[in-house]
Amino acid sequence: MKLSRRVNAIQPSPTxxxxxxxxxxxxxxxDVVSLGAGEPDMDTPAHVKQAGVAAIEQGFTKYTATPGTPDLRRAIAAKMARENHLxxxxxxxxxxxxxKHAIFNAFQALVDEGDEVLIPAPYWVSYxxxxxxxxxxxxxxPSRAxxxxxxxxxxxxxxxxDRTAAIVLNSPSNPTGAVWSxxxxxxxxxxxEGHSCAIISDDIYEHLIYTGQPFANILNVAPQLRDRTIVVNGLSKSFSMTGWRLGWAAAPKPIVAAMQKIQDQSTSNPSSITQMAAIAALQGGQECVEEMRKKFDARRRYVEERLAGIPGLHCGPIGGAFYAFVDAKALCARAYRGASIGGSSARLAEILLDEFQVAVIPGAPFGAEGYIRLSFATSMEQLEKGLDRIAAxxxxxx
Ligand SMILES: Cc1ncc(COP(=O)(O)O)c(C=O)c1O
Structure with missing residues (x-):
């Protein structure tokens, strides 16, 4: 049996x-401190969980229309009008x-063999x-620190x-936290505007901004690009719903129809139970989102302060998302117990996990060798312990 060329060309997700x-x-x-996962540690808000339970109890447990129920699609459209002015x-x-699924489907819908897709680095590992x-x-x-x-x-x-089929924009960014003005x-x-490529705007971290500036995506400043822009978003980060699996794309009808065809022939609809919980998240009070942002903001400040005190590490101000993207080149150039780290952030991350029991993600898979990514989507207690270990x-x- 042989595996396909396509699957042999890709890597498992390092994160x-x-x-x-x-x-x-x-x-x-x-006793491992995990600063690896890009996953909020908070619980899903109670009213959202209850909507999921109610869906099960009411027997809302069957297939729905592939792109989601009309109620959910309306709730998403209303959210985009209310919060994003789109x-x-x-x-x-x-x-x-x-x-993730929405972005995957978008690429399947837009990209032919040999087409090029522009990906600003450092980038989310999956693009x-x-x-x-x-x-x-x-x-x-490339971009510069x-x-x-x-x-x-x-x-x-x-x-x-003339081979460019699409470009991906991601602000706030995973892994850098950069917020594009x-x-x-x-x-x-x-x-x-001088080209005809599609634009995929990955807005998943829109609610996690610490600079005080309001979130904006490219359509807010250039509405004329609407007919070739796919806006992607979801509930994983803002409502701490990573395990529920709900995201979406908003785009002109021909693109949505193409993505629906792919979904028709692969996964069909997202879970019916999740869809009911998602409606509750989108239509209920949004205070929980801001409460979580404030918690992340306090952690961000703590992480910035602690990193500034560790010689050999450098991290600029973190604008958004919940990651510190740390320049660790000075440490990668050193040796541990007589063996050179050889400039490798993967080796550095390996030593941190095996010898100091703290998990971080090396920069190379994000397109930035010499960096490490620390997630502060974990408790202050864990952050303190993890940063003590990194300092040691x-x-x-x-
Ligand atoms: C930049 C970015 N986009 C998309 C996703 C996917 O989120 P989900 O599939 O959980 O909605 C992630 C998750 O880590 C991410 O960091």
Missing amino acids: LAITAKAKALSARGI AYDETEVIASVGA PDMVLLAGGKPVIV EDGFVPRPEAIAERLS REVLGQIASVL FARSLD
């Missing part, structure tokens, strides 16, 4: 792999099994592999070609 290893060590009774008809919305699975070629757009990891519009312009979005929009590791280097 999920390290998180799984940390969980396995914990299950063996080892007008979508319910038929321009498709609910999927997480934002390049999803493009490869669609037969496309990821084209990485001194620009706060916001890509320069000219770096995008230089890489657009309206000004930069406007400049990027001007560059994209830094002190222990030759």
Whole structure:
């Protein structure tokens, strides 16, 4: 039996792999601090859980329409009008099994063999592999730490070609936390106006911004791009609903119809129970979202302060999401117990997990060797313990 070329071209998710290893060590009774997972530690709000329970009890446990129930699609469209000032008809919305699924379907719908997709780096680990699975070629757009990891519009312009099928925008960003200003979005929009590629705006961290600036996506500054933009979002991060699996895409009807065809022939609808919980999340009080943001903000400040006190690590101000993206090149250049770390953030992360029992994600899979990503989606207690261990590791280097 042989495996397909497509599957051989991609890697398992390093984030999920390290998180799984940390969980396995914990299950063996080892006291591991996990700063790996991009998953809020808070519980799903009670009213949302109750809506899920009610769905089960009322027997709402059958297939629904592939893109979600009309009620859910209306609730998503209403959310986008209310919070994002974007007008979508319910038929321009498709609910999927997480934002990840929506992005996967979008690439399947847009990318032909050999087509290029522009991905600003550092990037969420899944984008390049999803493009490869669609037969496309990821084209990485570099950014600079001194620009706060916001890509320069000219770096995008230089890489657009007649093979470019799409570009992915992700602000606030995983892994850097960068929040792209309206000004930069406007400049990027001007560059994209000279091309016909599709634009995928991954807005999953929209509610987690610490700079005081309101969230904006490219359509807020360039509504003329609407007919080729796919706005992706979901409930995993804002409502702490990672396990429920609910995301969506809002896009012009032909794109939604294409994504629906893919979903028709693969997963069908997201869970009916989850859909009822999602309606409760979208239509209920939104205070819980702000409460969670405030908790993350306190942790962000603590992490920034602690990192500033660890020689060899550098992290700029964290604008959004719940990650510190830390320049660890100085530590990667050192040696641990006589053996060089060799500039490898993967080796550094391995030592941190095996010898100091703290899980972080190496930068290389995000397109930034020499960096590590720390998630602060965990309790203050765990953060304190994890950062103490990282400080002890830094002190222990030759
Ligand atoms: C940038 C980004 N987009 C999308 C997702 C997917 O979220 P979900 O599939 O849980 O909705 C994640 C999750 O980590 C993410 O970091």
